[in-house]
Amino acid sequence: MEPTLLLHHIAKHITLTPEEQDFFTSLLHEKKIRKKQFLNQEGDIAKGPVFVTEGILRSYSLDKNGFEHVIQFAPPGWWIGDMNSMVKQQPGILYCDALEDSEVLWLWKSDLDKLYITVPKFERFFRILAENAIGTYQARLVNILSLSAKERYASFCQLYPSLIDCLPQKQVASYIGVTPEFLSKMLRTGEGQM
Amino acid sequence: MEPTLLLHHIAKHITLTPEEQDFFTSLLHEKKIRKKQFLNQEGDIAKGPVFVTEGILRSYSLDKNGFEHVIQFAPPGWWIGDMNSMVKQQPGILYCDALEDSEVLWLWKSDLDKLYITVPKFERFFRILAENAIGTYQARLVNILSLSAKERYASFCQLYPSLIDCLPQKQVASYIGVTPEFLSKMLRTGEGQM
DNA sequence: AACGACCCTTAACCTACATTAAGTCCCCCG
DNA sequence: CGGGGGACTTAATGTAGGTTAAGGGTCGTT
Numbered sequence: 001m002e003p004t005l006l007l008h009h010i011a012k013h014i015t016l017t018p019e020e021q022d023f024f025t026s027l028l029h030e031k032k033i034r035k036k037q038f039l040n041q042e043g044d045i046a047k048g049p050v051f052v053t054e055g056i057l058r059s060y061s062l063d064k065n066g067f068e069h070v071i072q073f074a075p076p077g078w079w080i081g082d083m084n085s086m087v088k089q090q091p092g093i094l095y096c097d098a099l100e101d102s103e104v105l106w107l108w109k110s111d112l113d114k115l116y117i118t119v120p121k122f123e124r125f126f127r128i129l130a131e132n133a134i135g136t137y138q139a140r141l142v143n144i145l146s147l148s149a150k151e152r153y154a155s156f157c158q159l160y161p162s163l164i165d166c167l168p169q170k171q172v173a174s175y176i177g178v179t180p181e182f183l184s185k186m187l188r189t190g191e192g193q194m
Numbered sequence: 195m196e197p198t199l200l201l202h203h204i205a206k207h208i209t210l211t212p213e214e215q216d217f218f219t220s221l222l223h224e225k226k227i228r229k230k231q232f233l234n235q236e237g238d239i240a241k242g243p244v245f246v247t248e249g250i251l252r253s254y255s256l257d258k259n260g261f262e263h264v265i266q267f268a269p270p271g272w273w274i275g276d277m278n279s280m281v282k283q284q285p286g287i288l289y290c291d292a293l294e295d296s297e298v299l300w301l302w303k304s305d306l307d308k309l310y311i312t313v314p315k316f317e318r319f320f321r322i323l324a325e326n327a328i329g330t331y332q333a334r335l336v337n338i339l340s341l342s343a344k345e346r347y348a349s350f351c352q353l354y355p356s357l358i359d360c361l362p363q364k365q366v367a368s369y370i371g372v373t374p375e376f377l378s379k380m381l382r383t384g385e386g387q388m
Numbered sequence: 389a390a391c392g393a394c395c396c397t398t399a400a401c402c403t404a405c406a407t408t409a410a411g412t413c414c415c416c417c418g
Numbered sequence: 419c420g421g422g423g424g425a426c427t428t429a430a431t432g433t434a435g436g437t438t439a440a441g442g443g444t445c446g447t448t
Contacts, residue, residue: 061336061339061340062340063340063341067340069336069339069340071332071335071336071339082332083325083328083329083332084329084332084333087322087325087326087329088329093332093333093336094332094336116318120314120317120318123314123317123318123321124310124314124317124321126321126325127317127318127320127321127324128281130321130324130325130327130328131277131281131320131324132281133324133328134277134324134327134328134331135277135278135281135282137328137331137332137335138265138276138277138278138287138288138331139278139287140335141265141331141334141335141338142255142263142265142287142288144335144338144339144371145255145263145265145338145371146255146256146257146261146263147257148404149404149405168424168425168426169425169426170424170425170426177339178404178405178406179405179406179407180425180426180427181405181406181407181408181426181427181428182404182405182406184426184427184428185405185427185428185429188427188428342434343434343435362394362395362396363395363396364394364395364396372434372435372436373435373436373437374395374396374397375396375397375398375435375436375437375438376434376435376436378396378397378398379397379398379399379435380435382397382398
């Protein structure tokens with residue numbers, strides 16, 4: 001197991017003693033997820049928080065016509081999952097799968113609850129994490145509600161410069177909320193203006 | 195000041211000693227906000243978290259054509275604000291105003307930071323709060339991305355049965371992402387099906 | 389009582405985006 | 419080497435929802 005990325009990530013917000021670090025690490029599980037394999041499907045109950053160490057995962061919903069709508073991409077260093085399902089241990093509304101062969105670290109929700117009690121510093125860590133996520137979701141909502149498709153694309157490019165050219169175009173289309181056909185036309189036509 | 199609602203709200207998730215409760219209460223500020231008055235405007239730096247005790251607030255963005263897009267409604271018992279602005283103390287992207295004469299309790303971000311240190315239990319409280327908010331935002335995104343306007347309206351009615359008939363219709367329209375004219379037409383035409 | 393402010397409605401017209409349907413390219417797998 | 423599936427494109431046609439413009443109702447203020 002290679003928890004270095006995750007431990008660095010944590011060290012940015014809280015300072016752990018070696019023992020605390022070891023205890024935390026002992027709760028982690030590793031999982032390899034090959035391209036197109038699912039981490040979760042709609043209706044599943046999320047086991048616990050999931051941290052990406054390699055590859056790219058995505059979460060998405062499926063509408064009644066069978067179309068996918070990407071909620072989030074998760075390259076290495078990101079967390080992913082259906083929050084309501086994880087927190088309340090209820091069936092989720094999101095699918096979660098790998099766009100490339102990937103690797104994640106995760107822990108059981110029940111172990112996380114124990115962790116909060118034995119190492120309360122983690123309350124702080126996950127609070128900060130959650131607050132940042134809220135900021136991101138608020139910004140995303142503003143985006144979807146108040147920008148045109150072209151502007152949403154521009155905004156995506158700015159926000160995820162690293163993802164833009166390693167992701168199939170149709171995934172980007174799904175994230176910004178248009179069909180692949182329309183994104184294709186948009187990129188051809190609108191080389192210039194907005 | 196009337197912090198009962200807020201204290202009840204807190205007691206659902208953590209248990210405070212009388213002293214802790216007093217200390218927390220001593221950090222609170224009360225503010226009355228009359229209808230149409232602003233709590234925050236775009237570009238402001240949020241002072242700290244805001245809890246609604248009376249009335250209704252809303253947060254919204256303003257697009258480049260001057261149209262409003264409601265991000266959230268906050269009746270009594272809800273928190274509201276621009277999370278990125280509050281957490282990172284940077285200019286926000288949201289406006290926040292009162293739809294009715296309202297009353298809120300709030301604390302300075304700097305006092306909140308002190309509170310986390312003197313009463314670490316609050317880390318837990320705000321973590322839980324933030325996690326629930328993420329669940330709500332995820333669900334809202336799924337809604338916007340994968341439902342039609344009619345379905346979004348139905349979903350809104352289900353989620354906020356108490357708000358639906360105390361809110362001007364144009365506010366609901368803005369929340370579900372359509373024009374007031376279109377919502378009006380929708381309600382007339384589609385009495386029956388979906 | 390009357391003014392304005394605000395909200396809701398209606399209806400004609402408009403457009404950003406979806407749908408459908410071919411067709412190309414390319415890469416992976418047999 | 420051959421073929422099939424996935425990703426991308428193109429273009430014709432369709433539609434959900436926007437825009438514009440006008441009129442009417444209600445309420446709070448003077």
